[in-house]
Amino acid sequence: MADITTFTQIEKRATPPVQMFYCSVCTFPPEYCEFGNSLSKCKEWLQTQRPDLYEKFYSEEALKAKLGTISQEAQSKLEEDTAKKEAKAEAKADAARKKKLASQVVIKRIERNKRKFVTSIRGLEAFGVDLKKAAKLFAQRFATGGSVTKNAAGIDEIVVQGDVSQEIYDMIAEANEGGGEDGKGGKKGVDILKGVLIDNVDIVEEKRKKDSEQ
Amino acid sequence: MFKKFQPSTDVAGQTPVKSSVQRGIRSTILSLWNIDAETLEEIWPKKESIVNVKCRDHLSIYALHGEPLFFQHFDGPYFPTLRLLHKYPFILPHVRIDRGAIRFLLAGAHMMCPGLTSAGGWLPPADAALPTGTPVAFEAEGKEFIVGIGITKLGTEEMKTVNKGVAVESITYVGDDLWAIQKL
Ligand SMILES: [Zn+2]
Numbered sequence: 001m002a003d004i005t006t007f008t009q010i011e012k013r014a015t016p017p018v019q020m021f022y023c024s025v026c027t028f029p030p031e032y033c034e035f036g037n038s039l040s041k042c043k044e045w046l047q048t049q050r051p052d053l054y055e056k057f058y059s060e061e062a063l064k065a066k067l068g069t070i071s072q073e074a075q076s077k078l079e080e081d082t083a084k085k086e087a088k089a090e091a092k093a094d095a096a097r098k099k100k101l102a103s104q105v106v107i108k109r110i111e112r113n114k115r116k117f118v119t120s121i122r123g124l125e126a127f128g129v130d131l132k133k134a135a136k137l138f139a140q141r142f143a144t145g146g147s148v149t150k151n152a153a154g155i156d157e158i159v160v161q162g163d164v165s166q167e168i169y170d171m172i173a174e175a176n177e178g179g180g181e182d183g184k185g186g187k188k189g190v191d192i193l194k195g196v197l198i199d200n201v202d203i204v205e206e207k208r209k210k211d212s213e214q
Numbered sequence: 215m216f217k218k219f220q221p222s223t224d225v226a227g228q229t230p231v232k233s234s235v236q237r238g239i240r241s242t243i244l245s246l247w248n249i250d251a252e253t254l255e256e257i258w259p260k261k262e263s264i265v266n267v268k269c270r271d272h273l274s275i276y277a278l279h280g281e282p283l284f285f286q287h288f289d290g291p292y293f294p295t296l297r298l299l300h301k302y303p304f305i306l307p308h309v310r311i312d313r314g315a316i317r318f319l320l321a322g323a324h325m326m327c328p329g330l331t332s333a334g335g336w337l338p339p340a341d342a343a344l345p346t347g348t349p350v351a352f353e354a355e356g357k358e359f360i361v362g363i364g365i366t367k368l369g370t371e372e373m374k375t376v377n378k379g380v381a382v383e384s385i386t387y388v389g390d391d392l393w394a395i396q397k398l
Binding site for chain 1: 252256300302304316317357358361388
């Protein structure tokens, strides 16, 4: 039986896939980093990760050889373009960073009935958090209901049943422990909440108005 | 095709594909791509079901365990995703663009004849000519890996003689919005 299996495998074998190695900065195959918008960072990364490939792509000879049939003029144009793209991407990243720094997350404890609370979380999307996934995470963690709903202003927010405001604050803190604004560091399981600046998270309380309807 | 494509807004929904339809897709792919049944089985095992991720403009992306494998526009040919083609580069016939054309391709441009007929480019010889409407992989001058996928707008012999205008329409390339989707 075993022999037959081995035999058929030799007879009809699938072609194994090429093992690809991609740049973890720009996601391209490293030979195409020069066409992306983060060449300096890509080079830095490749030099530490794969010195052999770095040598292959960026040594003096490699740079000369790669000119191929392109003219010196066209090559200069390409390099100029790459530098421009890089500067543009950096300016964009800078603007995104500033925007993040200015964004607020508000965790609100809302009293619905006497001793009945819901918790709303607003503003996580500014930090690149997937609201649906975050709502699911909260619901699972607290074994309660969690959903994404549009508030009166038409802005998506997460609503979780129960008073879990402090717990959610702690989860966000935990996800970003030792992490910078780049979203690195922090713990697994709460990855979804990575990238949020904990200093920008506030807990507020909304008391039920006494004269509102029951 | 994947310029300004955002999964959050451009995906209409995901539907499992009926097994009879899957059989049809499988046999179409086996005849369209240069691939044997064993290798296809490796990529997409018969016992596993793919999901049709329906997107805007009649675009369907077929994914296995969330990983996009191939896609189709209207009822056109099935194109492998570039990441799949990187693993199995032989499934589409190749053409090569010269170094000068690379940055245009990566900016979303279609490929013009001279970029393929110049010294740095390459087209198959007359006895292996490709007709109009053939899905092709773009090699690039001086590079090892495929940089994009296109569909021929002229036969490859015509490209050589006409030598102007669009030769291959760009479908997807390294760094476009489909490339950015690693999981759906
Ligand atoms: Zn890179």
